[in-house]
Amino acid sequence: MNATPTVTVIGDGQLARMMHTEAIELGVNLRLLAGARDSSAGQVIADVVLGDYRNLDDLRKVAEGVVTFDHEHVPTEHLHALIDDGIAVHPGPEALVNAQDKLVMREKLQEIGAPVPxxxxxxxxxxxxxxxxxxxxxxxxxxxxxxxxxxxxxxxxxxxxxxxxxxxxxxxxxxxxxxxKVPFVRELSALVARRPSGEVRPWRVVESVQRDGICVEAIAPAPGMDAGLADYCQSLAVKIADELGVTGVLAVELFEYLDEDGMPQVAVNELAMRPHNTGHWTQDGCVTSQFEQHLRAVQDWPLGDVDQTAPVTVMANVLGGDEDPELPMAQRVREVMERYPQVKVHLYGKTYRAGRKIGHVNVSGQSVVKTREIARSAAHFLVTAQWL
The missing domain is CATH 3.30.1490.20 (ATP-grasp fold, A domain)
Incomplete structure (x- = not known):
């Protein structure tokens, strides 16, 4: 009988939590290095080791199978040490440093000819x-x-x-x-997954709506986007993944702006080498979610189909409001379900704090306007216990 494959996730936030859902379905044991047992991921994953991701001994204690990440903050020298120990690390430190250090990333992107300010x-x-x-x-x-x-x-x-x-x-x-500063007209996100053996699959480019520097909404595909520019963004994400040697999911955050002739162009803003907030829509609007694809990719398994399952999918973040309503969250979820049976609710097991990401909703539909309206209304009610 074959042993159950293990993927070790460093970091205990909602990304690790949502990877766990897919790991169960894939028959993969998810192992977690967590700072606390009651963390978002620590609540739901059975195989938990408590420790500090900045401590090499703690990393060595937990590392088993393939090591991957819920965040990009693990010191690269520790990752080199794990690789020297014979542990597979995806993404590797040479790639990950580009998500850790913005100046290193800018220099590398400029070197490979990617558009940067x-x-x-x-x-x-x-x-x-x-x-x-x-x-x-x-x-x-x-x-x-x-x-x-x-x-x-x-x-x-x-x-x-x-x-x-x-x-x-x-x-x-x-x-x-x-x-x-880029005089952008909107923000976009191009997600792609890449295996160590080289297979790459990009998702459709999405529009990322930001408020106070936080993504509040993602619309897939980006509405009204020029087909040529959309293809370019996907190709750019693939090129960056290949050139930087990224393994797993890569999010390329982009600014869309108009050039002197009024034509839309893009510039790279940030990189994230892990599942990303702007990819949460894939859970309910795509054949293969970013979380399943990440687990496939880091284990060098064949990648899944990335076709959309509906014309439009909108993700709206549930961010803690100025006050936490008296109505319990479970009742708020129930009322959203009653009004909007098409809404898919994803909660992170986090306590309330103003501005904190405590969950998101996904809605798929035919119309951008109607689908956004439902997603915003559902997320607003989960935050405030009041309908828009």
């Missing part, structure tokens, strides 16, 4: 001043490591404000880069 490393106030002048003050200042959901990003309104920010942040040992 003008950028520069900022190691002094003088560097910041020079970059400000080079882009006529259109500066986005970024922490090269650790930023997410709008954190670690600043938009100074004057050179003096930029100088003050840079002096303060460098004094706090925050590594910095500057890039030219």
């Amino acid at each position: 003008p950028f520069a490393g900022i190691q002094s106030v003088a560097d910041a001043d020079a970059f400000w002048d080079s882009v006529d003050g259109e500066v986005c200042l970024k922490a090269t490591r650790g930023g997410y959901d709008g954190h670690g990003v600043w938009f100074p309104k004057s050179k003096e404000e930029l100088e003050g920010l840079v002096e303060k942040l460098l004094g706090e040992n925050v590594p910095l880069m500057g890039e030219q």
Whole structure:
């Protein structure tokens, strides 16, 4: 009898939790390195080792089968040590560093010819001043490591404000880069999965709707998108996955903007090497979800079909509101089910906190307008216990 394959996930958030659902169906044992037993993934996965992903001994203690990630923050030197121990790590550290360090990522993307805005490393106030002048003050200042959901990003309104920010942040040992602000008209996301042996499959390009730096909605496929540009975005995601040697799911977040002739163009914003918020729609709107595909890919199994199962699927995040309603979440879910039987609810087992991602809903349909309306209404009720 064949042994049950094991995939070890480093990180205990909702991405690991949703991987577990697919692992059950695939007959894969999911092993988890968790910071706490009551974490989102720790609540539902049986094979849990408590530890710190920054500690090599803890990583060695949990590593079994194939190692993959719920986040990108594991030190790459630890991953090299695991590989030296004979452990398969996907994505590998050479790829993962491009999702950990924005300046490394920008330099690599520029090297392979991917579209990126003008950028520069900022190691002094003088560097910041020079970059400000080079882009006529259109500066986005970024922490090269650790930023997410709008954190670690600043938009100074004057050179003096930029100088003050840079002096303060460098004094706090925050590594910095500057890039030219992109006058984008919307944000897009191109997801792709790649196996170690090279097979690659991209999903349809989606529109990502952001509020305060957090994705609140994903619409698949991106409405009204030029077919040629959509094909280019998919090809770009495949190229980046191949050139960087990514294994598993890769999300390429993009800015869509208009050039001087009014034609739509794209520039790469961020990379994520794991299942991604903008891919949650695939759970209910695609033949193969990003979570199943990630598990297939990291084990070098054949990849699944990525065709959509409906003309439109919309994902709406459930973010903790300013106050937590008295109506229990279970009752809120029931009322959503009663009003909208087509809504698929996904909760993360997280306690309420204002702005926190505590779940999402997926809705598939024929019309973008109607499907978005239902998704927004359902998510709003789960947050507030009130109908729009």
